[in-house]
Amino acid sequence: MWVYTKKGNIAKSFEEEYLDKFTDISNRSSKLKNILLTRCTNKQYENICLDYLIEEADGEIPHIPLKGEDVVSILYTSGTTSKPKGCLITHSNYLFTGEAVSKSLCFTPEDRALIVLPLFHGNGQYYMFMPALTVGASVAITERFSASQYFKQAKRMRATIGSLFAAPIRMILNQSYDEGDKENLLRTIIYAQSVTPDQLYEFEQKFNVSLLQLYGMTETVAPPLMNPLYGKKDNMSIGKPIISAEVKLVDDSGAEVPVNKPGQIIVKGIPGRTIMKGYFKNEKATRETIRNGWLYTGDNATRTDKDYFYFVDRQKDMIKRAGENIAAIEVENAIMQHPDVYEAAVVGIPDSIRDEAIKAYVILKEGRGTTEDVLIEHCRELLAAFKVPDSIEFVNDFPRTSVGKIQKHLLKKFSKGNLLSN
Incomplete structure (x- = not known):
């Protein structure tokens, strides 16, 4: 945990195994003034052990003025x-x-x-x-x-x-x-x-x-x-x-869109x-x-007359193919309806003729097997022709954030054979 003080200094709490790393950082940073160890039982570090310092504290609560907007x-x-x-x-x-x-x-x-x-x-x-x-x-x-x-x-x-x-x-x-x-x-x-x-x-x-x-x-x-x-x-x-x-859906000019029409x-x-x-x-x-x-989310959705919102895609995640806007999530959902598919991620990659081509990365369920041609045919049965992927690559995993979200901006950087492939 990083804590910023009123003077702009920083205190960092971490575990003993990272002590050398952050000691080195503190020697090179004028901002990092204090180091605290959590889960520390080593008596050698009592002066920076958080549990020990809490035990020894006098319990007096300092007066620190706070405002809601702080x-x-x-x-x-x-x-x-x-x-x-x-x-x-x-x-x-x-x-x-x-x-x-x-x-x-x-x-x-x-x-x-x-x-x-x-x-x-x-x-x-x-x-x-x-x-x-x-x-x-x-x-x-x-x-x-x-x-x-x-x-x-x-x-x-x-x-x-x-x-x-x-x-x-x-x-x-x-x-x-x-x-x-x-x-x-x-x-x-x-x-x-x-x-x-x-x-x-x-x-x-x-x-x-x-x-x-x-x-x-x-x-x-x-x-x-x-x-x-x-x-x-x-x-x-x-x-x-x-x-x-209070939530609205708007077009590129900021005008509210009608029911069942996509907007930001x-x-x-x-x-x-x-x-x-x-x-x-x-x-x-x-x-x-x-x-x-108003906070502009960068996400597109539609709304029904019953006020239910349906996610379409992130604006940055829309694929522009030969003049058509394609929601990556729609293609992903179609692929994931195949019984052999565990997870799918779809991105647009540069195409000299159609602006972008549709590239799908697919993780198969354990013990299952299928082919690129089979999945593309599966998509043809569920999607309009212009939404069908141009290519599918099978991989073991995707680049992810700390909570498991797929990092699509990194997917786009990978060429075939460079992404944790089977």
Whole structure:
């Protein structure tokens, strides 16, 4: 954990095995003034051991004046389509997201949130920790995500609410099924990103828990869109606006688009209160993202007359092929309907004639086998001709972020044979 002081100095806490590394950094950095060790039992380091210092502290609470708009953390975007940017998050931001999510999920003091994703990420902070803290619920935190142990940990810790991404959901489904995992106390698991209808059904049936898809970004703080906890849900959608959110879809000129027409998702908000304060040392990106009280997400969606939003794709993830705009996620979903496919990622690669060609990277299920021609024919049966991939490469894994999201900007850099290929 990095902590910035009022004077701009930095304290870093870490484990003993990294001591030499950060000692060297502190010798070369005028900003890094303090080093603290966590999980340290070595008496040699008592003067910098966090546990020891806490034990020896006198308990007096220093008076530190705080304001709601003060920045308390810098959370970095996931970096799936471009270089990560630091989002400035304030005290008010955290209080707002705690209130908004706790009300949307009906958190109570009896609930226990299960956090298996890194706490430097907005998911664990925004959607699990702050709502629990807001209502006085408890939190169970694991060392790391384990697909084989997820439900066993949930049972042992008596967790009632969880949060995952699509990749961890697929990883859990890929494990050998234990009938005992069905006997858990989880009442709902919120998740984000694309999961097929078959995967949704299998997950809910196997583990006796309701899944709720939502939509949010590090910049939006609270998720502006979520499937309702009670009543009709549609997990093929990214949900409806939560009680505190105002969401619109707009075209390139900023005009609101009609029902069932794609447009960019924009979220109304107050910087430093209901949306991020801005990007760290990046005023240009802040001005481009927050305009006239609206946060421009860069994501495209459609909306029905019932106010359900359906994700189309990130603007940076749209493939432009011979004058047609193609959503990579639509092609990915078609590929993943094939019984041999575990996961797919689709990108546009330069094409001298058609602007971009469609390239698919595919991970097969363990023990399964198929060919490029078979999958392309499979896509022809499900997609318009101009959306069918030009080529498919089979790989062992994708470049991913710390929470399992696919880094597509890195995929585009790889040529055939350079990407963890079989």
